[in-house]
Amino acid sequence: QQQVKQSPQSLIVQKGGISIINCAYENTAFDYFPWYQQFPGKGPALLIAIRPDVSEKKEGRFTISFNKSAKQFSLHIMDSQPGDSATYFCAASRRGNTPLVFGKGTRLSVIA
Amino acid sequence: NAGVTQTPKFQVLKTGQSMTLQCAQDMNHNSMYWYRQDPGMGLRLIYYSASEGTTDKGEVPNGYNVSRLNKREFSLRLESAAPSQTSVYFCASRSGQSGSYEQYFGPGTRLTVT
Numbered sequence: 001q002q003q004v005k006q007s008p009q010s011l012i013v014q015k016g017g018i019s020i021i022n023c024a025y026e027n028t029a030f031d032y033f034p035w036y037q038q039f040p041g042k043g044p045a046l047l048i049a050i051r052p053d054v055s056e057k058k059e060g061r062f063t064i065s066f067n068k069s070a071k072q073f074s075l076h077i078m079d080s081q082p083g084d085s086a087t088y089f090c091a092a093s094r095r096g097n098t099p100l101v102f103g104k105g106t107r108l109s110v111i112a
Numbered sequence: 113n114a115g116v117t118q119t120p121k122f123q124v125l126k127t128g129q130s131m132t133l134q135c136a137q138d139m140n141h142n143s144m145y146w147y148r149q150d151p152g153m154g155l156r157l158i159y160y161s162a163s164e165g166t167t168d169k170g171e172v173p174n175g176y177n178v179s180r181l182n183k184r185e186f187s188l189r190l191e192s193a194a195p196s197q198t199s200v201y202f203c204a205s206r207s208g209q210s211g212s213y214e215q216y217f218g219p220g221t222r223l224t225v226t
Contacts, residue, residue: 009152032213043116043202043217044155089154093213099145099170100215104154 003027006090006103013110019077021106023090026071030092034100035064035075038087047088048075080110114138116218118203124224125193133188133221135203142208144186145215146170146178148199155202161186162208193225 005024013019025033034049050057050064050073057064063076077084087107091100119134137144146158147170157170161180175197177189186205190197200222206215 006154034213034215036217041220043219046214046216049213095210095213099157099160101157102147102155104152 003101004090004092004103006106008106009104010107011109013077013080013108015080015082015110015112017080017110019075019080019084019108019110021075021088021090021108022072023074023092023103024070024072025092027092027094027101028071029094030101031095032093033064033066033073034091035062036089036091036102038089038105044089077108080108082110082112084108085110116203116205116216118201118218118221120221121219122222124226125190126226127194129193130189130191131193131223132190133201133203133223134185135187135218136185137203137205137216138184139205139207139216140183141205141216142183143206144180145204145206146176146186146188147202147204148172149202149220150199158188158201193223195225197223198225199223 035047036044037047038044048062061078066073087105089105090103093100116137142163145160147155156172159178161167164183179187200220202220203218
């Protein structure tokens with residue numbers, strides 16, 4: 001049973017455009033929702049995260065939108081750049097040391 | 113502060129051989145994790161250790177064993193490698209304390225089993 005569903009699998013965006021990646025979760029006990037960025041040959045790196053007590057969190061060009069009632073959250077990358085080309089993973093977990101559950105990833109390509 | 117380190121970076125094994133993947137963290141984290149990454153499958157949890165002295169199975173534990181050697185180190189052992197275990201293996205750690213949720217990954221070990 002896949003607890004976090006991520007879409008799309010791949011995404012091509014023009015430089016300067018907005019990249020949007022969506023995730024849906026099933027477990028209402030989840031209360032921590034991070035996004036990871038992974039470049040080829042590297043480990044995933046924490047990009048931005050949100051708790052369910054807020055509906056949006058912004059860090060630079062990256063924004064998480066969170067909809068608790070719909071059990072969905074999304075990553076928006078504004079003014080997308082070729083350097084943003086990477087694989088992005090959403091994840092979710094309960095408090096403390098409960099393992100993160102990951103989506104299957106989205107490969108983003110930003111073309112000039 | 114090196115974060116999470118993994119050795120080796122690359123390894124080629126023949127079917128039936130054994131090996132141990134090493135992981136260490138210097139962030140004084142309580143929890144450590146082993147994931148495997150395969151194309152189109154995302155990151156799947158193999159085993160984890162919520163705290164020193166405990167280990168638990170994840171989503172795909174078959175064919176693997178783990179040892180939490182101390183608070184810093186968490187190793188993953190393949191007793192008899194199979195081609196299906198060809199993958200990229202990532203170790204991760206997390207504080208595990210209330211209010212601290214960030215999880216950090218190592219650079220990975222790329223394993224090929226022929």
